[in-house]
Amino acid sequence: MRVLGIETSCDETAAAVVTVEEATGQRPRGRILSDVVHTQAAVHARFGGVVPELASRDHLQRGLPVLDQALREAGTELRALDGLAVTSGPGLVGALLVGVQMAKSLSVATGLPLAKVNHLEGHLLAVLLDDAAPSPPWLALVVSGGHTSLYEVREVGRYRLLGHTLDDAAG
Template structure:
């Protein structure tokens, strides 16, 4: 049996810098799930909080500062040196152009210096495959609910690189609905997790908010109308109470509106996921991306799928947000399956917009 293949992953698409090292069997040999040897992550949340959102130029500069120390940290944790790296995988897109260029430049420079092949990886494919690093990895085929930042998609997944788009967002994605509602409520950045925490204190039935496209025959998503409805309801509450929604005296109305918003988003995601399972006849669901960490979403999906005899798989909580482990994993699984070939070609480019279904 050949020596295991070790793939280094570099993630720098937005506001997290991630480095990871995974180990897998080479192509042509009995395949198992790649094993995570070590990873390191730096989040820029604290830096961007002062601006209420990600500042692309600051994000790029911070990636430059962090990527080498994180590489050293990852190698130290794995007990391996640079010479142990067989392939360098980096996020090619989608994401912020300047941020992507940092990871792509680092990946190709490292590949050139070590005389190792490199591989550009799709960021969303990393999220899609990230549950394979969990204690309960899925098996193909499955329906995937991908809820990451500006992306909400349902896909049929028959294998690595074998993706059929079933439905996607036509305006605001679920993550954007969380973030934009949080900003309306004065919760700051990052908005989604803050809104979810506040929702725990409120009544999800306090406001009858719309569930856009939930009753349609297609599997597409639209959350722009929900955002408008929340804004209208917030204006009414402020007029009734005579103070802004962010005021201390508005704690209860603010929590109720947060809980009702979260309930509307989760209801749509749940309904569409179950519809996708019915249409495909599959009995396995994978949920990936940052919104996949939402506790209410997990509880509702677990209960609904349990009643239907459907298995649900999630990434580990610490791997729901952007990270290098998912990029290393996606690179390794593409190489294992023969869906990609790493090359000693170091003239890199990035793809800020890149359709996953085009892979």
Template structure:
């Protein structure tokens, strides 16, 4: 079975083709970073219009890369949510229309389930069950995963997502958009121990998180110190250290609560080197393992949607002739795969 996946939930247009026997056959991605850079963040209307321009050309490129034609495709998977409603509608309507034209089924895919299953694209995929830390610009949550579709949210951010906090703090430091990766690179030059940021909500029980206070703490630290390059690097180091340590503490509690040993990290922030080091150290202490996708599949991409869509189509799920776009869609509302 070969599935063409389409991802248009925010500011990246991704198209990929996945074969259940041969694996990933092609992967095309277009980022809108330059389009939104002048505005310091994603402009939903511009994002939607750009998806309209880029999706069909990327579908053609994905077919060309895989040396396939439309007759070789057995189904279409598209991101139905969560995300920006206009952007979702572009991918959903294009995906459903292509499926109708090619006479194949279409299936709506949950964006965060796509991220959660992205490590399955690797040579050493994680076996079930495991704890998943999903960290991106829009979501931060810890999920107990027993099987595909069997998800229980154990904790999540009550305000800013971790990636959002990275981007907002980077903006306070005068870094360009998107600031999260730039802040992480600046932190590599930082001096450990010069600044100490709090670990929010770690002094109380539970697995919920909060990152908006770290942004405020960073703003006060920036305004109270010189703006030389080393000071900025030291603040970036302390901020990143606090976010990663907080996430690691919450993951440790999740492992203790569930008795599990395996951790999956996915989403854009899962590419952060410091976070990977923190969780690898945690896994080593508890005799467990950490799994994550390669860097290019940490951010939004069509490959994860194609893979997740394949699992759903094999389970007999389709959208019929309808088009589904659900900007708010809790992951624990998904049906388990039989």
């Protein structure tokens, strides 16, 4: 199965093409065929932090070129995909809307199924792309945006928040 993922939850416009192969043992195997990220660091630098309206506008401008580049780098086309995935939250509402609308539009235009992905769950499960990934349960430290959280991952879909920072991200 070949899937195009779209991420616009904050200040980076990203797209990746991944394959998910038949399960070997307890979990499927995946490979990253392309991973394209456009950062908005320069856009927000003079403000000392992310400006949500500017982030959304930049996603609108950069979204399609990032998607095109991800498909090119993966050596594939939309019609050769089996599905689409998009970050649906948490994140900046306007930024998320841009990515979700891109994904929905592609889904309607191509007939490809669309899966909505929780941003934090994506962080928790990214380790599964590694051949040496742990078997559940494991601990996951998520440092994303302005927060840090420690989770127990019991299995896919079952997580327990053990604690989080009260004011800022660790580091």
